[in-house]
Amino acid sequence: MFEQVRDQLQSGEFRVELVDCQVTQCVDNDPITFKGVGIVSQNKDGELEFVLVCQSTEGPYDRYALLNDYISGKLIGDAGLYSIKGQDHNGKEWTSERQLINRSHGHSLKISASLSELKTERVVHANKSGKEYCGWYFTGELMLPFRPHENDFKCELEGWTWEAIKDHHGNVELRFNSLAPDFEKNSRSFLTGVSLLAGQSPVPCCSWHIKGDKEEVTILPHGLRPQGSRLLEFIPREWIYRGHWNAFLSLWINAKSDATTRDxxxxxxxxxxxxxxxxxxxxxxxxxxxxxxxxxxxxxxxxxxxxxxxxxxxxxxxxxxxxxxxxxxxxxxxxxxxxxxxxxxxxxxxxxxxxxxxxxxxxxxxxxxxxxxxxxxxxxxxxxxxxxxxxxxxxxxxxxxxxxxxxxxxxxxxxxxxxxxxxxxxxxxxEPRVQAVSESETEQAVVTQS
Known part of the structure; x- marks a missing residue:
């Protein structure tokens, strides 16, 4: 499923029709809900646009009242945000949380939004390794230590593994796995560590996450835009320094300090x-x-x-x-x-x-x-x-x-x-003689080429 979504995003042809679609106000008591048929599609800039042709409403909706009573300079509260969910023709549920919406009245009431993210999930075979798996797909050149003419590499370290795969567009998919109890923190730390080493702010256009027997796919359309110039390298980005990247990432992921309560x-x-x-x-x-x-x-x-x-x-x-x-x-x-x-x-x-x-x-x-x-x-x-x-x-x-x-x-x-x-x-x-590493006594990292 992820590959299909990724390819559609790259071609600018992503589109999904949502039946039994609901747009619900993010409040606990008596929310406004719009029901009907929704469509999510890409515009010419690659952004996701949502339109709902409303068939019915629930809650205290007044067509003559302001839908979004915003105050300039103030944060938008829950009453001004809406969650979207609906099923496609294959029965998969798609959701988009806490979005700003607009409305228009013509022959019918229409609700529209420019989505900041869109998610779906499916059932997969449960793995018994005790690990969780995820991947991020980045458009543009992400500076990683690839060999010349190399399109993929895999690094297996103590407790976790990461992999980079470059496609024919020059875009990169990063994959990561680690033991489930620490996965959320480890995966987040891994991505920020790669950002430091690459000197970039990598924002994926889509990602996947497998936990147990569920795979969640997330689309982040702002990741389709270029992410700017790179900062100077901490560690050289040529492939011969890949082991040093691994040494840094291992220490980065496991770093702790009594000086702060934050990570x-x-x-x-x-x-x-x-x-x-x-x-x-x-x-x-x-x-x-x-x-x-x-x-x-x-x-x-x-x-x-x-x-x-x-x-x-x-x-x-x-x-x-x-x-x-x-x-x-x-x-x-x-x-x-x-x-x-x-x-x-x-x-x-x-x-x-x-x-x-x-x-x-x-x-x-x-x-x-x-x-x-x-x-x-x-x-x-x-x-x-x-x-x-x-x-x-x-x-x-x-x-x-x-x-x-x-x-x-x-x-x-x-x-x-x-x-x-x-x-x-x-x-x-x-290049100091002594390298601070924790993977093993004999090597900085186990680097295997796939």
């Missing part, structure tokens, strides 16, 4: 995605974002209570207490400055943590200087001047900060293997 992968990828999006769109703002991302990572993973100057905190508290109790008539604004200073003094000092990372050999003094130079000037739009020297200085700062960001990511997940170094001339590939 480590979620925190790291949040900042990577911010950098990627600004890198694709604006040269100056990309430096600002990467500087703030470094600050965010250091604040999350490296601050210590000892980074706070407790002596200075005590001095400020004593001064505020004495001034407040005195009859000196100090202006509230002056007292406010002291209170603000007290609040800031109770926060760990970022540069203290940065210098500790320098002392531990993770970052360098040049990275600290570059970061300190760009984080304030870029924020106020005063960094990039229209001269060659200014542009080169800007680029140097970006590459230093990008290398610092990469090293922090590596340190958090404990990756100490091959990488490209953007702090050195000509950006050489550094």
């Amino acid at each position: 480590v992968q979620e925190v790291l990828y949040h900042y990577f995605h911010r950098i990627l999006k600004t890198y694709q769109n604006d040269m100056e703002n990309s430096v600002q974002v990467i500087a703030s991302s470094i600050e965010g990572l250091i604040s999350t993973f490296y601050h210590l209570d000892s980074d706070i100057d407790q002596g200075f905190v005590a001095l400020l508290e004593d001064a505020i207490e004495k001034i407040s109790a005195s009859d000196l008539g100090i202006d509230d604004r002056a007292l406010g400055v002291l209170k603000s200073s007290l609040k800031n003094s109770k926060l760990p000092k970022l540069k203290v943590s940065f210098r500790r990372l320098i002392a531990n050999g993770i970052l360098t003094k040049d990275m600290l200087d570059s970061w300190d130079e760009v984080r304030n000037k870029a924020a106020h739009g005063g960094l990039l001047e229209p001269t060659t020297d200014a542009t080169q200085t800007h680029l140097d700062g970006f590459f230093d900060c990008y290398e610092a960001f990469k090293r922090i990511v590596f340190d958090v997940i404990k990756y100490a293997g091959t990488h490209r170094d953007y702090s050195l001339k000509n950006w050489p590939v550094i």
